[in-house]
Amino acid sequence: MGIQQVSFIFLETEFFSHREFSFSLAGDVYIRYQSFTSNEDFVAELKRRKPEKIDIGAVYNQKPKTRDTLIDFIPLQKEFVLDIDLTDYDDVRTCCQGAKVCEKCWKFIAVAVKIMDASLRDDFGFQNLMWVFSGRRGVHCWVCDKEAINLDSHSRAAILEYLTVIRGGENQAKKVKIPNVDKLHPFLSRSVGIIDDVFNEICRDDQSLLEKGDKNFEMLPEEVKAAVKDSEQRFNAVMTYINDNKKEKKTVRTALYELKLQLCFPRLDVNVSKDLNHLLKSPFCVHPKTGKVCVPFDPKKAFEFDTDAVPSITQLLNEINAFDKSQKSEGEPEQKETKTVVDFKKTSLPPYKNF
Amino acid sequence: MEILQTNKRVSTKLEKGFVGGRSRLSHFGRSKQEIVADAELLTAYPTALNFYTTPPTYSISLMEFEKYALERLRLLRLIERVNTTSAARNNEYFYAVIKEINKSPDLPTYSILTSSKPDEDKSDDNLYARKIDHISHFLLRLAFARTEEQRKWFITLEVDFFRLKLWICNQIDEILLQHNLPFVEAKEEARKFNKEILDSSFMMTTTVPGAMRVYKVSFTHALDLVRSRRVFLHKGYAYVPYNDVASVIALKFRSWLSESLSLLKKNIHLVDDDERLQPLITGFERRHVGTDSTAPKNGDAVSVAQLSGFSQKSFPLCMKQLYDVVQKEHHLKHWGRLQLGLFFKRLGLPMDEATKFWRSNFTKRPDIDIGRFDKQYLYNIRHMYGQEGKRADYTPYSCMKVIHSSVGPGDHHGCPFRHSDATPLRTKFVEAGIPQEGIKEILNLVELKHYQIACQRYFEWTHDKNTIEGGVTHPNQYFTESRNILTGKKTIKAEEKIETKRTVYYKSQSTQNAEEKMETTDAPEAMDEDTDAIFAAMEY
Numbered sequence: 001m002g003i004q005q006v007s008f009i010f011l012e013t014e015f016f017s018h019r020e021f022s023f024s025l026a027g028d029v030y031i032r033y034q035s036f037t038s039n040e041d042f043v044a045e046l047k048r049r050k051p052e053k054i055d056i057g058a059v060y061n062q063k064p065k066t067r068d069t070l071i072d073f074i075p076l077q078k079e080f081v082l083d084i085d086l087t088d089y090d091d092v093r094t095c096c097q098g099a100k101v102c103e104k105c106w107k108f109i110a111v112a113v114k115i116m117d118a119s120l121r122d123d124f125g126f127q128n129l130m131w132v133f134s135g136r137r138g139v140h141c142w143v144c145d146k147e148a149i150n151l152d153s154h155s156r157a158a159i160l161e162y163l164t165v166i167r168g169g170e171n172q173a174k175k176v177k178i179p180n181v182d183k184l185h186p187f188l189s190r191s192v193g194i195i196d197d198v199f200n201e202i203c204r205d206d207q208s209l210l211e212k213g214d215k216n217f218e219m220l221p222e223e224v225k226a227a228v229k230d231s232e233q234r235f236n237a238v239m240t241y242i243n244d245n246k247k248e249k250k251t252v253r254t255a256l257y258e259l260k261l262q263l264c265f266p267r268l269d270v271n272v273s274k275d276l277n278h279l280l281k282s283p284f285c286v287h288p289k290t291g292k293v294c295v296p297f298d299p300k301k302a303f304e305f306d307t308d309a310v311p312s313i314t315q316l317l318n319e320i321n322a323f324d325k326s327q328k329s330e331g332e333p334e335q336k337e338t339k340t341v342v343d344f345k346k347t348s349l350p351p352y353k354n355f
Numbered sequence: 356m357e358i359l360q361t362n363k364r365v366s367t368k369l370e371k372g373f374v375g376g377r378s379r380l381s382h383f384g385r386s387k388q389e390i391v392a393d394a395e396l397l398t399a400y401p402t403a404l405n406f407y408t409t410p411p412t413y414s415i416s417l418m419e420f421e422k423y424a425l426e427r428l429r430l431l432r433l434i435e436r437v438n439t440t441s442a443a444r445n446n447e448y449f450y451a452v453i454k455e456i457n458k459s460p461d462l463p464t465y466s467i468l469t470s471s472k473p474d475e476d477k478s479d480d481n482l483y484a485r486k487i488d489h490i491s492h493f494l495l496r497l498a499f500a501r502t503e504e505q506r507k508w509f510i511t512l513e514v515d516f517f518r519l520k521l522w523i524c525n526q527i528d529e530i531l532l533q534h535n536l537p538f539v540e541a542k543e544e545a546r547k548f549n550k551e552i553l554d555s556s557f558m559m560t561t562t563v564p565g566a567m568r569v570y571k572v573s574f575t576h577a578l579d580l581v582r583s584r585r586v587f588l589h590k591g592y593a594y595v596p597y598n599d600v601a602s603v604i605a606l607k608f609r610s611w612l613s614e615s616l617s618l619l620k621k622n623i624h625l626v627d628d629d630e631r632l633q634p635l636i637t638g639f640e641r642r643h644v645g646t647d648s649t650a651p652k653n654g655d656a657v658s659v660a661q662l663s664g665f666s667q668k669s670f671p672l673c674m675k676q677l678y679d680v681v682q683k684e685h686h687l688k689h690w691g692r693l694q695l696g697l698f699f700k701r702l703g704l705p706m707d708e709a710t711k712f713w714r715s716n717f718t719k720r721p722d723i724d725i726g727r728f729d730k731q732y733l734y735n736i737r738h739m740y741g742q743e744g745k746r747a748d749y750t751p752y753s754c755m756k757v758i759h760s761s762v763g764p765g766d767h768h769g770c771p772f773r774h775s776d777a778t779p780l781r782t783k784f785v786e787a788g789i790p791q792e793g794i795k796e797i798l799n800l801v802e803l804k805h806y807q808i809a810c811q812r813y814f815e816w817t818h819d820k821n822t823i824e825g826g827v828t829h830p831n832q833y834f835t836e837s838r839n840i841l842t843g844k845k846t847i848k849a850e851e852k853i854e855t856k857r858t859v860y861y862k863s864q865s866t867q868n869a870e871e872k873m874e875t876t877d878a879p880e881a882m883d884e885d886t887d888a889i890f891a892a893m894e895y
Contacts, residue, residue: 028730091764098722124574125591147591151575158578162588169766171676171775191516269762313582 015077020057020064020281022051024288028149032057032279033064048344052288055085055279075276079269080126080148081154082163084112085138088267093313094207099289101137103205107198109139111300117161117299119333123187127295131302133310135287135294140280152179157274165265173218176262181254192257193266198303201237203263210235221255286313295352311348319347387500400485403473403526404517406534406608411490417631420494423464424635427491430456430465431512438515439758440804444602445557449522450514464488469623470632474524497626510612518605527600536607544594546653550585555587556596567747568597577603622725657703659712669837671830672771672783672813674698680767684717691768692732696739699753701831706740732882753829754807771811772797772806789816881882 016130020035021042036042046054058075060067067073086105090097095104112132120126120143128144151159151316168175178184184192201208210217211234226242231237238259244253272278284296291312297305311319323346344350399654415423433455440449453469458460467484470476494511499509519552545552547569552569561785577593579602580586584766587594595603627633657665666678677695681687687695692713699709713736717723723731737743752760753771761770772781777798793816800809810827814837821840 088764118643121588123588147575155575155578158582159581162584164761167761168761169762169764169769169774171767171779172762173776175764183554185555186587187584190553199432267764 004106006027008205009304015059018059018061018063018076020060020277020279021282022055023051024053024055025049025051033067035064035066043292049195052286054282054285056282057279058059059209077149078160078276080143080151081273081280082143083134083138083272084109084116084140084266085134085269087107088269089136092203092207092209092263094209094214099137104202106305106307107202107206108264109304110204110305111195111223111264113139113141113265115300116163116268118190118194119187122190123162124159124275129299130283130296131299132283132294132296133292133305133307134281135285135292135310136290140283142283142296150323153274153276156276158271160268160270160273163268164270165191165261166267173215173217174258174262178254178257178261181250181257184257186206188257188261192260195260199264200239208235209263216263220259221251224252224255240336251254255349292351293352295349297352316347316349325349356469386403393804396482396486397477400482400489402524402526403468403481403485403488404526405485405489405492406611407489408490408611410493411486413486413490415490416762417635420632421635422663423487423491426464426487427464427495429459429830430462432508433462434512434515435755436644438512439755439807444515444518444579446522449519449637452519452835453523454457458511459895464491469519470525473520476528496619497623497632498867500616500623505618506616507851508612510609510616514605514609514614518601520602521605527604528595529603530817531600534560534604534607536572537576538570538572538603539602541594544571545569545575547592548589551587551589552594552596555585556599570595570600572603579603595642597884598727611676614704618893621659626751655703656705657699657708659704659708661717662699662704662712665834665838669834671810671827671833672833674768676771677767681713681716682729685716685723685832688766688768689735691736691760691766693739694752694757694760694768696736697749698830698834700739700749702834706726706737709740710736750831751831752809754827757830758806770806770810772809773804777801784813787813787817 017035017037019035020032021036022030022032023034024030032258035043036045054313058078061072061074061076062068072245073213086093086096086101086109087098089105089108093105093108095101117129120129120141126143126145128148130138130144134140142163154249166175166176178188201303208214208217217234220238224238227241228234228237242252246256258320272280281294283294283296287294288290291314292307292310293316295310320343323341386434393565434452437448437452437455438678439453441511456469459466464484464487467473467476467481468488473481495509499505530536549567552567566848570591571594574593575589575597576579577586577599578786579593580593580599582589587600597726626636662678666675670678674695677687677691680691681695695711696709699712705711710733713732714725714728717732718725734743739749757768758770758773760769761773762774771783780798780801781794784797789797797809797812797816798807800812807827810833811823814827814833818837818840823833823836
């Protein structure tokens with residue numbers, strides 16, 4: 001159940017038979033390089049193996065299942081994908097850490113979705129984007145335009161570089177460097193515009209960033225730090241100082257933009273996007289840990305998306321059982337019709353299908 | 356295919372040259388009857404800028420083969436060195452490369468080719484340099500076509516050299532025309548997006564609307580500019596100012612080169628059949644030092660217990676830092692595990708010891724028990740040792756790779772000299788017992804982006820002023836050199852130039868006692884002996 005739905009997007013490509021699928025089976029068994037010749041074949045295998053998770057890989061020059069590793073076995077096509085995960089935000093979220101997620105830290109994801117969606121459409125001209133909730137603490141974006149599917153890994157890496165702003169590890173306090181704030185690339189000015197709408201809400205109200213003990217404070221220029229170091233409410237003090245001085249001082253203007261970007265700009269897991277042969281969890285899978293379904297969502301409504309409202313496997317089973325029960329209770333004559341209703345339609349999933 | 360056939364031809368002619376005796380060395384040595392007339396050369400090479408679309412068809416001797424290939428290899432190594440100090444391909448970068456080339460006494464061909472206005476110079480010397488440039492490029496293709504890693508290395512540096520010549524020759528318009536590149540001048544958009552285009556490009560200074568020449572091209576043709584966010588993108592098109600078109604042409608060259616090398620790779624076995632060429636080519640490929648370091652000697656297995664001591668004295672800072680994080684936080688993110696794990700592997704830490712190291716440290720965290728460790732990390736470790744997946748023998752990261760790692764929040768990997776602020780660096784130097792003057796010197800080098808030299812100074816200050824001559828190129832090399840000094844073995848007289856790298860390797864072995872040398876029986880080294888004998892024979 002639910003299984004039929006996995007295929008509806010990906011079966012459409014004529015290269016289905018050369019597409020890699022990977023299954024995670026019960027007991028931590030992971031099998032790569034599965035491929036199928038038809039929809040029926042695929043469904044039959046799913047029913048036989050009952051994978052806990054399905055990953056989707058690239059389309060290869062040979063059928064992955066019967067690949068001959070001695071001869072060239074190379075990935076040819078794959079959707080361009082983005083993977084954004086809240087674990088990469090641990091240095092800017094104080095509400096949760098690690099695998100946890102709440103409505104406060106979800107806002108980081110929502111900002112990321114808005115910024116990436118705008119750039120992929122307006123800058124790169126892609127149109128067929130599918131945003132999917134990963135089932136726990138992140139989102140995936142599948143770019144399915146023909147141009148995107150055919151990008152080589154060199155091009156994918158270049159796009160990723162374009163989309164990456166935060167660079168620097170644990171030994172670098174300042175992770176965003178703007179060479180000339182008065183000549184800001186349109187991608188950056190648009191992104192900062194999106195961040196502006198929620199900057200105070202997220203960084204001050206939700207996460208209490210820049211306050212005492214927050215490492216992010218270190219990224220500010222010495223003069224700002226010196227001016228506000230004794231303030232009770234450091235976030236407000238920093239913003240006041242910046243606003244008072246940004247007109248005259250370029251360093252302060254630069255600091256403002258760098259601060260906004262470092263705290264709120266999307267953090268992408270680049271490796272998933274760069275390599276064609278990298279795998280990514282299939283939409284409509286059930287997340288093995290949370291039981292939640294990886295549902296698509298509307299990027300325009302990213303802020304309203306509620307992870308708690310996403311149906312889980314248990315909920316779906318209950319819905320189907322309840323539906324069947326209600327049909328049965330209405331008497332024998334209608335039983336025949338019940339059979340024609342696909343399980344999917346008996347649940348709360350259909351609204352998620354239409355993006 | 357064409358390349359292959361021609362390569363074949365080159366090789367058969369080479370063979371003839373060889374059989375015909377070593378006196379016929381002077382094809383390029385100006386002996387009157389042998390040389391191609393200058394007029395012909397000028398027709399063959401009207402400009403110093405070569406796209407290398409057609410392979411050369413001359414006969415050359417094996418000695419010339421080696422000479423030209425080595426000179427080009429030195430050139431590429433030089434560019435690689437300059438690249439570590441600069442990520443941008445701007446005027447400063449090009450001046451720096453030219454300066455380095457002119458400083459090197461052993462790059463005569465390239466000194467000529469990078470002189471100012473090489474196209475106006477129609478002297479014999481210049482025309483011959485163009486020819487050698489052409490031949491040597493194709494010779495190195497043979498040596499670097501085999502593996503993905505070799506091709507990548509070669510392509511990157513060849514493209515940089517191409518860019519340099521493009522910059523010197525400055526003939527963008529002719530090239531666009533000649534190569535039929537998909538550029539459309541976008542007058543209307545140049546006006547409409549005037550501000551965006553100006554904000555996107557570093558070079559533009561003019562602000563008069565409509566005064567700038569802008570070309571519209573699919574963003575996939577302008578990836579270099581996209582990558583560094585130096586171009587305005589709108590709906591899939593890049594709007595490239597005239598000044599930036601060079602970068603787009605370089606990219607075109609890159610994809611041509613990449614395609615030809617993939618083709619060549621499929622047929623490279625034909626070259627292997629040639630007894631004379633094969634050892635030469637294998638030799639060149641090995642001399643591409645920097646991505647590999649001396650393998651651990653047999654019987655030199657390292658245990659977990661030794662690591663702590665080694666980390667204090669002999670780990671380069673990049674590895675010490677990772678090691679310390681594992682000890683302190685009992686965790687490392689993926690790329691950190693890979694950087695440190697592969698370093699350990701080359702150190703001679705066997706897989707079971709490596710597993711012990713990671714498992715004992717990671718399970719100190721309350722949220723990781725042995726079950727979770729085995730499930731989440733074990734595969735990864737086995738993979739590093741070629742026991743899972745495609746079972747590849749992954750090579751440890753060179754300095755170049757470490758320096759160019761992409762490092763993000765939560766990461767500790769990369770090169771500390773590049774990926775750290777001055778403050779934490781200073782702390783580490785103080786911990787290492789480096790005096791103030793040393794700290795100042797190293798931080799200065801970091802400021803100038805001389806990361807490898809900074810690392811070398813760090814080595815010197817922590818090793819009683821003993822040095823690694825020829826510089827630090829690989830974390831494992833750093834380690835080996837450090838052990839040699841600390842255990843009192845003779846210091847390796849390191850290489851000054853590439854050709855001597857091989858000698859160094861052998862000298863380093865010759866310092867060991869005879870029994871040890873006898874024990875060395877594994878295949879790659881035996882092969883080395885063979886090629887070395889051939890090299891020795893060919894010197895005269």
